[in-house]
Amino acid sequence: MTASTPTGTRVQFRAVTKQYPGHRALDGVDLDIAPGEFVALLGPSGCGKTTALRSLAGLEQITDGEILLDGSDVAATPVNRRDMGMVFQSYSLFPHMTVLENVEFGLRMRKVGAASRRTRAEEALEMVGLGVHGKRFAHQLSGGQQQRVALARALVTRPKVLLLDEPLSALDAKVRVQLRDEIRRIQLELGITTLFVTHDQEEALAVADRVAVMKAGRIEQIGAPEDLYQRPSSAFVADFVGVSNRLPGTVSGGEIDVHGVLLPLLAPARPDGAAVALVRPEDVRFAAAGVAATVLTTSFLGALRRTRVALADGTELAVQHGTEVAPAEGAVVHLAFTGAPVALAD
Amino acid sequence: MTARRSGGRGWALLGLTPFSAYVVLFLAVPTVLALGTGLFDGDGALTLDNLTGLLEPAVLRSFVDLLWLSGLTAVLGAIAGALICFSLLGTREDGWLRTGISAASGVLAQFGGVMLAFAFIALIGIQGLLTQWLLRTFDADIYEGGVWLYQVPGLILPYLYFQIPLMVITFMPAMSGLKPQWAEASATLGGTGAVFWWRIGFPVLAPSFLGSLLLLFANAFSSYGTAAALVSQGAPIVPLQVRAALISETVLGRENMAGALAIGMIVVMVVLMKAYSALQSRAERWMR
Numbered sequence: 001m002t003a004s005t006p007t008g009t010r011v012q013f014r015a016v017t018k019q020y021p022g023h024r025a026l027d028g029v030d031l032d033i034a035p036g037e038f039v040a041l042l043g044p045s046g047c048g049k050t051t052a053l054r055s056l057a058g059l060e061q062i063t064d065g066e067i068l069l070d071g072s073d074v075a076a077t078p079v080n081r082r083d084m085g086m087v088f089q090s091y092s093l094f095p096h097m098t099v100l101e102n103v104e105f106g107l108r109m110r111k112v113g114a115a116s117r118r119t120r121a122e123e124a125l126e127m128v129g130l131g132v133h134g135k136r137f138a139h140q141l142s143g144g145q146q147q148r149v150a151l152a153r154a155l156v157t158r159p160k161v162l163l164l165d166e167p168l169s170a171l172d173a174k175v176r177v178q179l180r181d182e183i184r185r186i187q188l189e190l191g192i193t194t195l196f197v198t199h200d201q202e203e204a205l206a207v208a209d210r211v212a213v214m215k216a217g218r219i220e221q222i223g224a225p226e227d228l229y230q231r232p233s234s235a236f237v238a239d240f241v242g243v244s245n246r247l248p249g250t251v252s253g254g255e256i257d258v259h260g261v262l263l264p265l266l267a268p269a270r271p272d273g274a275a276v277a278l279v280r281p282e283d284v285r286f287a288a289a290g291v292a293a294t295v296l297t298t299s300f301l302g303a304l305r306r307t308r309v310a311l312a313d314g315t316e317l318a319v320q321h322g323t324e325v326a327p328a329e330g331a332v333v334h335l336a337f338t339g340a341p342v343a344l345a346d
Numbered sequence: 347m348t349a350r351r352s353g354g355r356g357w358a359l360l361g362l363t364p365f366s367a368y369v370v371l372f373l374a375v376p377t378v379l380a381l382g383t384g385l386f387d388g389d390g391a392l393t394l395d396n397l398t399g400l401l402e403p404a405v406l407r408s409f410v411d412l413l414w415l416s417g418l419t420a421v422l423g424a425i426a427g428a429l430i431c432f433s434l435l436g437t438r439e440d441g442w443l444r445t446g447i448s449a450a451s452g453v454l455a456q457f458g459g460v461m462l463a464f465a466f467i468a469l470i471g472i473q474g475l476l477t478q479w480l481l482r483t484f485d486a487d488i489y490e491g492g493v494w495l496y497q498v499p500g501l502i503l504p505y506l507y508f509q510i511p512l513m514v515i516t517f518m519p520a521m522s523g524l525k526p527q528w529a530e531a532s533a534t535l536g537g538t539g540a541v542f543w544w545r546i547g548f549p550v551l552a553p554s555f556l557g558s559l560l561l562l563f564a565n566a567f568s569s570y571g572t573a574a575a576l577v578s579q580g581a582p583i584v585p586l587q588v589r590a591a592l593i594s595e596t597v598l599g600r601e602n603m604a605g606a607l608a609i610g611m612i613v614v615m616v617v618l619m620k621a622y623s624a625l626q627s628r629a630e631r632w633m634r
Contacts, residue, residue, distance in 0.1 A: 059530055079533040086534040092527035095632035096549045105545075109536030139631050150531075157535065 008036030008193040009070050009160040011056065016065035018051050018217075025051040026062070027217035036191040038184065039222075040204035043214035044240070049197045052214070053163050056195060058082045069160055080109075085154030085192075089166040091146045093138035099125065099149050100134035106157040124152035127186060144175035151183065155190065162187065164196040168203060180207055201241050205229065213237050230340075231266055235278060238343035244278035245317035246345055251275045256342065259291045259311065266341045276345040279337065281306060281320035286327070287336035293317075295327045309333060377612060384605030396606035405587060409610065411498050412583040416566035419505040424559040426506070427513020431521040439522065448518065451511035458508045459571030466504050466576070470495060498582045504572050509562050516561055520554030523633040550632055557625035564618045568611070584611055 011033040018026040025048045033039045041049035054060040056067055058079030066073045074082055085106075093102050103121040112120070125131050128148040138146055147167050154162060164183065168176040184207040187194050198204050204211045205225040212222040213236070221233040232238035249258035254268030256277045263277060293309035296316065300323065307319045307327055319335065327333055387393045399405060430447065437444045469476050472489060480486045494500045524547060532542040570585040577583075581590040584607055591604035 057530075057534055059533070079530075080536050080538055082534075083536075084534050086531065088527045088531065090525065090527055092525065092531045094528060094531075094546050094550070096546075105532070105537075106535035109541065139634060153531075153535070163534075 008034075008191050010035050010068075011161055011193055011195065012066070012068040012071075013052070013056075014066040014068065016052070016055060016067060017063045018048070018055060018060060019063040024217050026055065026065075028065070029217070029219055031212060031219060031222070033193055033195065036193055038187050038194045038196065038207060038209045040196045040198055040208035040211045041214055042198060042201055042204040042211050042240070043220075044199060047214040048217040049199075049214045050165060051217075053165055053195055053197045056161065057084050057086055057163050083157070083160045084163055085157060085159035085161070086163040086165065087147065087150045087154050087167040089169055091138065091143065091150070091170070093141075093146055093149055093153075095138050097137075098134060099130065099136050099138075099141070102138070102149055103134075103153045103156050106153060110157060120156055121152075124156040125149070127155070128152045128182070142175075143171050144179055147171065147179060148182075151186070155186070155192070160193070162192050162194040164194065166197055166199070168198070169200070176203075183207065205241070211241075213240060232278075232343050233267075235343055235345040238278045239345070243281055243318060244343075245281060245284065247277045247279055247315060247317065249275060249277050251344070256344070258337070261291065261337050263337055263339065264341045266343050270344060277342045278345055279317070279342050280340070281318040283338045283340045283342075284317060284319045284335055285338065286319065286321060286325060287334050290334040290336040293333055293335050295329050295331045295333060297329060298327055300326075309335070377608075380605050380608035380612065382605065383602050384607075384609045386602060386605075388602060396602050397609070399603050400606055400610050405584075405607070408582060408584050408587045412567060412585075413614075415498055415501055415505070415583060416563045419502055419509050419566045420559050420562035422502075423506055423509025423513050423562050424517075424555065426510045427558070428517055428521075428555060430510070430514050431518045434518065435521055435524075447514065451514040454511035455508050455515055457511075458504075458569060460575045462504050462507055463572050463575030466495065466507075470503075496576055496578065498577075500576060501573055501583075504576065505566050505569065509566060512562055512565055513558055516558040517554060520551055520558075520629060520633065524550065553625045553629040553632070557622050557629060560618050560622045560625070564615060564622070567614060567618070 011031070013029045013031040016026050016029040016031075017024065027048075029048070029052055031039070031052070041052055043049045051060055055062050058074070058077060062075055065075075067075050069082075093099075094105065097105070100118070100121050103124050104117045107117040107120060122131065122134065125134055128151055130145060130148050130152070133141065133145065133149075138149075141149065147170075150167070167183075168180055171179065180203055183196075196204070196208060205228070208225065210222055211225055211228050213220045213228065215236050221228060221237045223231075228237060228241045232241060238244055247258045249256040249263075250273070251257075251265070251270050252272045254265055254270075255262045256265060256275060258277050258279070263279070291311060293311050296308040296310055298305060298307040303323070305321055305323050305326065307321065308316060309319060310316050317335075384396050385392060385394075387395065400409075434444050434447060466474075468474055470488065471477065472493060472495075477488055480488060489495075528546050528550070529539075529542050532546055533539075537545070568585070570589075573583055573586055574589065577586060581587045588604045588607045588611075591600045591607060
């Protein structure tokens with residue numbers, strides 16, 4: 001299966017609003033997705049990320065604003081004419097059809113001839129590694145296989161945009177990672193513009209070109225995964241993307257004093273006074289001297305270890321370090337900070 | 347752990363004992379007795395005479411009448427019930443309309459027998475309220491062509507009274523089980539609403555619909571009370587033939603014929619239940 005639109009389609013949200021009775025799901029969302037780009041919408045439940053994706057699909061009618069595909073407003077275009085490929089969170093294969101018939105469905109709707117339909121469906125199944133499963137039914141497949149078929153079904157029509165609505169959330173951890181990587185490989189291969197909704201920050205950071213963090217119907221910050229992680233624009237983003245320790249301190253002159261250590265602020269314009277610094281576990285390390293702490297627990301995470309410690313005033317924080325160090329519970333250790341700029345909690 | 351689990355299973359099986367005893371006493375034993383009596387004569391000698399009696403014109407006619415009555419009320423009940431379920435699809439699952447209709451259907455599906463017959467006699471019997479009102483107001487006599495309520499065609503309306511609610515309670519779960527994602531997937535792939543129903547909705551619901559249809563057929567086929575209360579002249583359907591064979595004061599010594607008739611009914615019911623089971627199994631696999 002080859003990409004028919006190697007340059008992809010440009011997607012734009014302009015001041016998109018979706019109002020439900022008593023609840024505004026989207027509150028003036030602006031989003032520009034470049035052709036062939038993979039953008040993840042990340043956020044907690046109810047932040048509006050799924051509504052945004054469903055609005056693009058045409059499954060929700062927006063209240064206000066514009067949704068443009070290559071510059072054309074599609075807000076009034078019915079869902080079956082938007083030319084989107086979509087993979088849903090729950091398994092959505094048609095249960096009475098074989099795998100091959102499922103994949104052929106979109107082509108049948110486009111009046112593609114039987115021979116061409118069969119060839120393209122088989123190619124799509126090959127692409128997701130299920131070429132030999134064409135005659136099976138959905139109930140004869142595992143969850144991961146069903147989502148692969150759903151991906152093949154979504155892509156076989158060569159849609160303008162691929163929409164992924166938490167397609168991995170029902171799968172177990174190992175399959176999730178495999179399929180996640182496979183989705184990214186296929187997306188790069190086809191060059192298809194992709195919008196991926198997830199509440200799993202690791203998933204979003206791992207596959208997306210850019211991640212948009214949403215909160216209360218608005219995009220809080222959009223940027224490359226590294227930008228979001230290292231330079232969060234708000235406490236919400238810092239807190240939601242990655243793990244952060246919350247350390248009380250005093251802001252003065254663009255720095256915050258945390259237990260006698262001065263840390264630079266990501267946003268130095270903050271007025272002086274008491275504040276809470278959000279410090280990444282990897283920005284704290286064990287040292288021969290520094291802030292004294294007592295080890296509470298330590299967890300082996302494979303390539304690294306995370307140890308939870310308590311400071312003298314009872315503040316708890318996590319320290320991420322190499323596996324060569326395995327501090328004993330109850331041991332007294334000393335902490336130092338890498339000096340990376342920190343965000344402040346609201 | 348295994349011992350605990352097997353102990354738990356033991357208690358569970360013990361809990362099934364009253365039900366199992368009930369089924370054995372009031373379903374299995376009567377079935378065996380019916381089968382048995384059908385194969386013996388009045389003196390206890392083995393005979394096929396009762397079974398060949400099933401080919402008598404009057405008996406055959408009662409089977410045919412029962413089959414078309416059951417078939418017709420099953421089809422009409424299934425269509426009407428399915429339309430009600432379809433109308434309820436757009437309502438909230440826990441809303442008053444759906445729960446109200448569901449509860450009413452649960453009650454009305456069991457509202458057969460003498461009560462139902464009386465209700466119809468009171469409403470559209472010869473002296474029924476509606477009959478007399480139509481006669482007085484419009485000079486319309488619903489019995490101009492004959493007193494149909496007390497014959498086989500007259501059973502259609504009362505049977506539908508419990509068939510339609512039975513369809514609602516058996517088919518609604520299948521209708522509710524249609525995943526919204528199927529419709530959405532169909533739409534994003536280019537399908538219209540009509541395409542969804544034609545290519546996905548109807549085919550997915552077909553096993554459940556046919557299963558419910560068979561259940562309705564079996565329900566009408568085995569109904570006795572309503573027919574017995576309404577039809578006092580002759581025995582136009584098989585359950586009434588069984589009654590006649592057992593207690594008729596004009597035809598004596600045909601108790602064993604009742605057994606043969608029961609065999610005929612059991613054969614039909616076994617075929618129905620087998621087909622129903624196969625359809626249900628497919629429906630459950632698809633709806634999982």
